[in-house]
Amino acid sequence: MSRPSINDVAREAGVSKSAVSFALNDRPGVAPETRRRILEVADRLGWTPSPRARALAVSRALAVGLVVARPPEIFRADAFFPAFISGLETVLSEHGHALLLMVAEHDDDQTYRTLAREGRVDGVLVTDLRVNDPRPALLAELGLPSVVVAPPQPDGSVDTIGVDDAPGIRAVVEHLLGLGHTRIAHVSGPGTMVHGRSRRAAWADALAAAGLPAGDSVEADFSARSGSEATHALLDLPVPPTAIVYANDLMATAGLSVAGGRGLSVPGDLSVTGFDDIEMSAHLRPPLTSVATDVVAWGRAAATRLLALIHGTEPPAVELPPARLVLRDSTAPPPVS
Amino acid sequence: MSRPSINDVAREAGVSKSAVSFALNDRPGVAPETRRRILEVADRLGWTPSPRARALAVSRALAVGLVVARPPEIFRADAFFPAFISGLETVLSEHGHALLLMVAEHDDDQTYRTLAREGRVDGVLVTDLRVNDPRPALLAELGLPSVVVAPPQPDGSVDTIGVDDAPGIRAVVEHLLGLGHTRIAHVSGPGTMVHGRSRRAAWADALAAAGLPAGDSVEADFSARSGSEATHALLDLPVPPTAIVYANDLMATAGLSVAGGRGLSVPGDLSVTGFDDIEMSAHLRPPLTSVATDVVAWGRAAATRLLALIHGTEPPAVELPPARLVLRDSTAPPPVS
């Protein structure tokens, strides 16, 4: 009385199991009437082909993998994963593919190797791209299809999918410039990660484009703690900035607290901006000016592209909505010295 | 030149494939010397059994599922999932099981049914338990092993694994009582979720135990926005509370901002507490008094229990570390009226 198999359907419908298989997969060689009958029996018996057997037969895993690097704190710290995964899933489940999630210790290297060797997945998604990341090469070597989720790489070394965060940062800096700021500092993500580095570069470029001298910046790691420390460092400078552009909302939030703790009013004495526009940012005091991106759309796009890669079909061109500046009350003109 | 199969190993080692299978699984009936030779060949060829084939042969999926209910905002809002998943994974990967993640639209019903019908997983983890949750019954009906991750249910209706959050809330309330508060309000999670309801009950019980009249409470949904609205509602009362116990840190953070926005000083005029102790809480102004639980340990325990259930072995008794009150600066004696 367990799950019916294709044999049960075949017997019940009075045909061979190949006929059932053909009927199910809309392949020619089955008379319309027969096909109808087969499908009806399948439906009556509540039969769906077993992904296990199918996976073995077609030599496909019918699953894709997502490896996240360990430290749960830096589980991309912000709300990235939940939204991204939910975007992935909508597309994957539509195509009968499962999403395998693995959490890697420090060397995700072994995780990918195992994934490839065991054939548990047909492809993987690579997130949190690092500078000179060895993973694309590793995956190419392993022959495992992959999609790298990251802002476009200027050097074109890696083919990525994702929204460029530079315009968002540029918009932030231009907004601050427009308010009259000239000493705009930056608290960056790790220089080892591309989204840490690209946001920093965008900030520097925007300042340069405005003809301003290079601003101060401190490298942090996207965590609240590091944002807090970086903020202290900047405010301790002989000539402290009048605005700080943070590489994410978590650090900006910590920065808000540090400023307040030092008796500075935001935005009166100091303007603060974040990135990601997490839900909480609208409910801070003051509400945080930030940059929003549609991460769910990233997930959908990444999944679509990966499936196309796996099946060898042409990946449909996707247009990701650009990052969007969200103005709130944490920015204002600099204090009149 | 693709992956070697068991046949390649058998041929190379000059034995039958059953011998290889026996050797691999440490089963009797193969001479030590032969076993050694087989394993050596396997190693040389870089062979590992294919989970796909194995899954079909043993009629097991070698995977477990985690279904999260849709709204990414409420992806348990806090840092629960990242930590929980990372705990799950350590145990699962040790046992060669994969973690399948699915994001359900509103009716996770269908998701579970599909999961069971297709046999993609051997068991599932149920989180975000609702009051009168239909899922345990559904899963029992489907014959799908499952572990419910939630605080212990007082009525014993469902067998759960997880830390009781009541002692944590009680500790918070007692801490506030000790400081001299008597008007202690609560912003709860949805009354439809057990951890919303159980935290609320714990708060009410603690007040009652202290001989105080029932306090004011407002139902929210764990999101920052709802926390903000609830806080306004409480502070608008004719006799506003001097302390607010929030059911999570996200809402407490929003509450902190609301209080500040209304000119109240925290903790001078109002004490505020959270729950979960997310990373950011230590970096707010003021740093948030909260309750920390070891969610990674939950994950490990849940995975261990589920695997035992699947294999029909005795689940080892686990001792989860109790919730821990983390005192910071958001609580202080009430203002002297």
Next chain:
DNA sequence: CTCCGGACCTAAACCGGTTTAGTGCGGTGA
């Protein structure tokens, strides 16, 4: 010397699908 039993190993069935190679049959063109 025969018989029995255990240790070691193999052949073959099986899991539940997909896919390839045929088979039988009615219809068409030469």
Next chain:
DNA sequence: TCACCGCACTAAACCGGTTTAGGTCCGGAG
């Protein structure tokens, strides 16, 4: 009339493991 073709369908191989049912060989008991 017959060769040939295409259509509908079936039988059997295959994916890569596990598992069951033997089959040998050898040593020891009777």
